[in-house]
Amino acid sequence: MATGNQPSLYERLGGVYAIATVVDDFIDRIMVDPRLNANPRVNDAHHRVSPAGFKYLVTEMVCWATGGPQKYTGRTMRESHQALMITAAEWQAFLDDFQQTLDKFSVPQAAQRELKAIVDSTRADIVV
Numbered sequence: 001m002a003t004g005n006q007p008s009l010y011e012r013l014g015g016v017y018a019i020a021t022v023v024d025d026f027i028d029r030i031m032v033d034p035r036l037n038a039n040p041r042v043n044d045a046h047h048r049v050s051p052a053g054f055k056y057l058v059t060e061m062v063c064w065a066t067g068g069p070q071k072y073t074g075r076t077m078r079e080s081h082q083a084l085m086i087t088a089a090e091w092q093a094f095l096d097d098f099q100q101t102l103d104k105f106s107v108p109q110a111a112q113r114e115l116k117a118i119v120d121s122t123r124a125d126i127v128v
């Protein structure tokens, strides 16, 4: 939701169509990243889940977390990542992929910082 005169991050990113486009590129990037798929549990999961469904859930989450009207219906970050035993190095590779996607779409720096803060807030639930 917008607070005062400041549009929400969701609005500044351009709403669901823009967010879904960015998520589409990002998920395509991470699902084939050899630095992430070197973890056999991540590799298995990346080949088990449907890319379209995965993109749907991540889009829903990003819209929700940035102040959009959507509601996130997926599992918690701890539930969905606990068994994957994601390492700090894998987390760095994930952030590197994220940066590449943000740069590809020329997401403004202020919005990048806010998105990275949201991602960072999930780290403790995702990295072992």
Ligand code: HEM
Residues within 6 Å of the ligand: 036, 041, 042, 045, 046, 049, 054, 057, 058, 061, 073, 074, 075, 076, 080, 081, 084, 086, 090, 091, 092, 094, 118, 119, 122, 126
């Ligand atoms: C190194 C970092 C990460 C890796 C390797 C990773 C990998 C994965 C994999 C393989 C799945 C499918 C799990 C399954 O269904 O069994 C998954 C689910 C998911 N991830 Fe990640 N993830 C990472 C970080 C993140 C972050 C930072 C977010 C969001 C801020 C996120 C959002 C999601 C969502 C929304 C799902 C779907 C949850 C559900 O199934 O209900 N992930 N992730």
